[in-house]
Amino acid sequence: MTADCGTLHFEEAARVTVVPYADGLIALCTTAIAAPEGPEARARERRQAEHAAGQYALITSLAALGVHAGPPDRRPDGSPRPPPGTLVSISHRFPYAVAAAWKAHGRPPQHCRILGVGVDIEQEGTIPENAVHLVCSPVERPGLCATPGWADPTRVFSGKEAAYKADPQWRSQRFAPRRLRLRPLGPRLALAHSAAGPADATSVVASRQVGGYWISLCITLTAARPSRLYR
Known part of the structure; x- marks a missing residue:
């Protein structure tokens, strides 16, 4: 299964792991980026593909915790702004992107x-x-x-x-x-x-x-x- 990001495509072969941690759950998602390789690949296309895959990995991590949201906004420092009640992070190194999301259980952390x-x-x-x-x-x-x-x-x-x-x-x-x-x-x-x-x-x-x-x-x-x- 692939997703279309304008004229770019990245593989949605995502692997998600969810484990309990610190009065909540944390989800870690890894996905592969299918962008052009080699000297003919433009740097801009590579960056767009990495960004799209990172966004997908984050959305998938949040969904695994029951939080269904679109692509997050950005903080002034460029990091993703998490949905209320969650904490998130993204990283990518071609050809992979990873994202982590944490959400508390239905009660305040004890x-x-x-x-x-x-x-x-x-x-x-x-x-x-x-x-x-x-x-x-x-x-x-x-x-x-x-x-x-x-x-x-x-x-x-x-x-x-x-x-x-x-x-x-x-x-x-x-x-x-x-x-x-x-x-x-x-x-x-x-x-x-x-x-x-x-x-x-x-x-x-x-x-x-x-x-x-x-x-x-x-x-x-x-x-x-x-x-x-x-x-």
Whole structure:
């Protein structure tokens, strides 16, 4: 099944995962972009196709949570403006687009308050091994290198990009990977260093490898007992 975006087409072979998280549900949608490849492909066509696929992935994520809405408006910083009661994020790296959406259950959150959601996708090898110093500070590098899986600089960059999108305080600043530190919790999860926001704010980053790409998802939240969320 394909969708028409003017003269452009992108594949709607979307894959959606919905899981409970932090007094709500989060949906992650991945879809493929079918835009022209090669030197003959115009950059404008590529950008239009990526934008259309990102919008479709976001609409699909929201629909999986029972929120049926059209393409979202944009904030001044260019990020999507979520429908009331939701938090959203989009990322694309040809030929894939991903989107995440979070919605509380039918009652106000009991254990925490969600501040933001961030998602990112990066192709393996985007950041070469000899450029790890560009994305990691000397303070965080030993912990990342000592944890299986987190020595990959592309994975680290993707996790930091997702954390940057999820934290409203970071989003108000220029993205500087070395300033936004990650502390691994294990092979699959990490905590992101919070910007100057609420004292109890926590950013949890999860990433996975899918078909030669790293997909990272981050939730920024405040919680009286945040350990409850990691069990």
